[in-house]
Amino acid sequence: ISDLARALNVSRSTVQNRLHRLEQSGVVKGYVLEYGSAFLSQLVSAHVAIKVRQKLTTKTNVELKQISQISELYAISGEYDLIAVVQAQSTEQLSHILDEIGNLDGVERTNSSVILETKFKR
Incomplete structure (x- = not known):
């Protein structure tokens, strides 16, 4: 909060009060840890497209959620059903x-693309 107050050239209490109001009004729901580029640059990341067997989608989603190296999971349209973002050491x-992932009961097939370089991220 101190860094934010300095960057905005306002008092720390002003920042705290504003954040409190944003939280109370539901604009700010919570806070998350975002890894820095020094840590992320050491990881090997991949996008994994996943084709799921019919009627096993819910079970497969639950099993995928248990794999801690999957940071994000998206439902998509097209040939595959899901895209997982995997980050490994x-x-x-x-x-x-x-x-x-490929050995899960509900997974029919996968297609992986290793991320070589991030051009930009917003």
Whole structure:
């Protein structure tokens, strides 16, 4: 809060009061930890497209949520049903995670793309 107050050239109490009002009004729901670029640059990231067997979508989503290296999961249109964002410590760990995803009962097939470089992120 102190850094934010300095950046905005206002008092710390002004920032605290404004944040409190935003929280109370429902504009701000909560806060999340966002990893810095120094940490993220050490990870191997991949987008994994997942085709799910019919009638196993809910079960598969629950199982995918249990894999801590999956940071995001999106339902998509097209040939595949889901896209998972996977972040691993190494290519070896990524390979194990891809095997784990592919071996789930509800997963029919996957297609993975390793992220080589982030051009920009908003």
